[in-house]
Amino acid sequence: MRELACDLLVVGAGPAGIAAACAAAERGKKVLVLDENPGAGGQIWRAGTHAPPRAAEPWLARFRASGAELRSGCAVVEGDAARQTLWAQDAEGLLRTRAESIVLATGARELFLPFPGWTLPGVLGAGGLQALAKSGWPVRGKKIGVAGSGPLLLAVAAWLVEHGAHVAFVAEQAPLGRLARFAASLAFQPRKLAQLAALRWKLRGVPQLFSSWPVRANGRAHIDSVELATDGEPQGFLVDALAVGFGLVPETALAEQLGCALDASGAVAVDAEQRTNVERIYAAGEPTGIGGVENALLQGELAGASAAGDARAAHTFARRAARARRFGRALERAFALREELREMPDDDTIVCRCEDVRWDAARELDSARETKLQTRCGMGPCQGRVCQPALHFLKGGRADRRRPPLLPLTLGELAELAADRTTLEHETSR
Amino acid sequence: MGDAAHAHAHGEHDAGHCTIWLDGERRRAPIGASVAAALALHGWRGTRTSVSGEPRSALCGMGICFECRVAIDGVPLRRACLVTVREGMEVSTHHA
Numbered sequence: 365m366r367e368l369a370c371d372l373l374v375v376g377a378g379p380a381g382i383a384a385a386c387a388a389a390e391r392g393k394k395v396l397v398l399d400e401n402p403g404a405g406g407q408i409w410r411a412g413t414h415a416p417p418r419a420a421e422p423w424l425a426r427f428r429a430s431g432a433e434l435r436s437g438c439a440v441v442e443g444d445a446a447r448q449t450l451w452a453q454d455a456e457g458l459l460r461t462r463a464e465s466i467v468l469a470t471g472a473r474e475l476f477l478p479f480p481g482w483t484l485p486g487v488l489g490a491g492g493l494q495a496l497a498k499s500g501w502p503v504r505g506k507k508i509g510v511a512g513s514g515p516l517l518l519a520v521a522a523w524l525v526e527h528g529a530h531v532a533f534v535a536e537q538a539p540l541g542r543l544a545r546f547a548a549s550l551a552f553q554p555r556k557l558a559q560l561a562a563l564r565w566k567l568r569g570v571p572q573l574f575s576s577w578p579v580r581a582n583g584r585a586h587i588d589s590v591e592l593a594t595d596g597e598p599q600g601f602l603v604d605a606l607a608v609g610f611g612l613v614p615e616t617a618l619a620e621q622l623g624c625a626l627d628a629s630g631a632v633a634v635d636a637e638q639r640t641n642v643e644r645i646y647a648a649g650e651p652t653g654i655g656g657v658e659n660a661l662l663q664g665e666l667a668g669a670s671a672a673g674d675a676r677a678a679h680t681f682a683r684r685a686a687r688a689r690r691f692g693r694a695l696e697r698a699f700a701l702r703e704e705l706r707e708m709p710d711d712d713t714i715v716c717r718c719e720d721v722r723w724d725a726a727r728e729l730d731s732a733r734e735t736k737l738q739t740r741c742g743m744g745p746c747q748g749r750v751c752q753p754a755l756h757f758l759k760g761g762r763a764d765r766r767r768p769p770l771l772p773l774t775l776g777e778l779a780e781l782a783a784d785r786t787t788l789e790h791e792t793s794r
Numbered sequence: 795m796g797d798a799a800h801a802h803a804h805g806e807h808d809a810g811h812c813t814i815w816l817d818g819e820r821r822r823a824p825i826g827a828s829v830a831a832a833l834a835l836h837g838w839r840g841t842r843t844s845v846s847g848e849p850r851s852a853l854c855g856m857g858i859c860f861e862c863r864v865a866i867d868g869v870p871l872r873r874a875c876l877v878t879v880r881e882g883m884e885v886s887t888h889h890a
């Protein structure tokens with residue numbers, strides 16, 4: 365099997381991974397960055413058919429100059445923490461990567477909650493539609509509804525308007541009062557307030573609804589309209605697409621597989637220098653809790669400096685990172701999901717899109733874990749990445765811990781992986 | 795004459811696009827576009843059929859849901875949102 369060795373291996377080329385790679389490479393370390401998406405930048409800075417946003421430029425330039433090596437289209441599928449080894453899959457097959465230290469900067473994914481019609485083509489994630497549009501998915505001239513929860517909705521809606529879409533509404537499930545109090549608490553953060561004001565200006569003329577969520581998406585082979593409940597009142601809109609996401613969840617699958625402990629909120633637990641409980645494994649950015657891009661950059665820089673042995677630099681970043689983390693927590697409270705969203709699915713609503721498991725088959729089962737055992741929910745190619753967080757919200761209880769590998773592999777690849785694990789165990793025990 | 799040469803001779807080629815095959819139909823796609831975007835641009839709405847027969851297409855846009863999966867150059871289970879179009883690429887929505 366192909367093998368790559370380096371001092372620091374970074375998983376994820378988003379803001380956190382880029383910052384970690386720069387910090388370590390600039391201190392003389394040999395750094396390798398793996399990302400399954402094409403190109404650098406992560407969810408917020410990825411380019412595709414569009415130019416990356418201006419804020420990304422200095423970082424992307426610093427990354428290019430740092431000497432860190434990037435491998436795109438390369439997905440980490442399994443790891444062995446004791447041997448500091450990760451296996452990844454790219455277009456040519458599997459490869460083995462080994463490093464002194466590892467930074468997990470795997471970002472977050474959107475929380476999708478099931479409601480009638482959510483499986484129709486044309487119902488996409490909010491960040492999901494934006495990511496696709498950045499890669500050329502047509503949005504110009506389309507009538508698009510934006511729904512769900514979180515600051516991402518406004519960012520996505522504004523981006524869509526800028527790119528020629530007609531945004532029919534932005535429906536936020538959180539009540540206006542709670543969000544107004546949160547906005548008032550930003551009074552001492554002029555940058556954040558200015559960002560909010562800029563978004564609202566771009567969205568002038570777009571109906572912004574609060575205490576509002578989708579009740580049903582209609583259409584035969586594609587969505588053509590959506591019904592919302594706003595303060596309990598039904599409201600219908602004709603749309604070409606619905607972009608809907610209920611916030612972000614930390615991507616912890618790889619960290620969990622490597623044995624990293626999670627905190628009570630389900631994020632990877634780290635110390636003041638971004639170390640996980642597993643020796644020489646760090647986590648930075650959204651896996652340690654949703655905190656936005658500034659937080660991701662600070663944590664990445666901190667993890668990279670710490671992994672490169674620069675304790676002084678790490679100390680300076682740690683204080684700023686702690687402040688950014690507090691902001692993330694306040695955001696989470698302001699956009700907390702309301703109880704009523706648990707009533708969104710009806711009996712016939714599919715909860716597991718891979719195996720088409722319906723809510724009436726899953727509703728009575730105790731927990732997300734039990735549902736997986738009884739119904740095949742979470743056994744399809746997405747390995748539960750979509751349904752498990754949803755069931756966790758709908759039912760409570762811990763989500764199921766995933767078993768390796770993280771992606772569906774062919775039988776041939778599984779055999780190759782198993783053989784290489786054994787080879788590695790022999791090599792290292794000698 | 796090969797297809798690329800044919801396209802060139804007929805002036806269909808420009809720097810910003812490449813030629814790909816979507817379910818056997820010849821189409822042009824912007825360089826840098828994902829396969830998922832190319833399918834949507836050319837009017838493919840559902841790109842896979844679920845186990846109970848429903849049409850499905852991309853949801854997450856970032857490689858986690860597998861709803862966009864297609865066969866690319868004969869390899870099944872490729873996530874169309876993660877793969878960038880390439881000259882001559884063959885995409886099939888029937889064997890995913």
Ligand SMILES: Cc1cc2nc3c(=O)[nH]c(=O)nc-3n(C[C@H](O)[C@H](O)[C@H](O)COP(=O)(O)OP(=O)(O)OC[C@H]3O[C@@H](n4cnc5c(N)ncnc54)[C@H](O)[C@@H]3O)c2cc1C
Nearest residue numbers: 376378379380399400406407440470471491649650657660
């Ligand atoms: C869909 C989506 C859209 C978003 N849009 C915006 C926005 O418009 N504005 C905004 O302010 N914030 C946005 N966010 C929030 C954004 O996550 C943060 O602001 C910031 O990008 C976090 O940086 P990060 O480095 O922690 O993670 P990310 O930027 O998410 O980077 C993580 C990277 O890790 C890679 N990865 C994950 N697992 C693996 C693996 N096993 N193998 C290889 N690579 C892997 C991913 O491909 C990804 O590129 C969005 C989030 C999501 C999920």
Ligand code: FES
Nearest residue numbers: 855857859860875
């Ligand atoms: S759209 Fe979800 S994996 Fe491609």
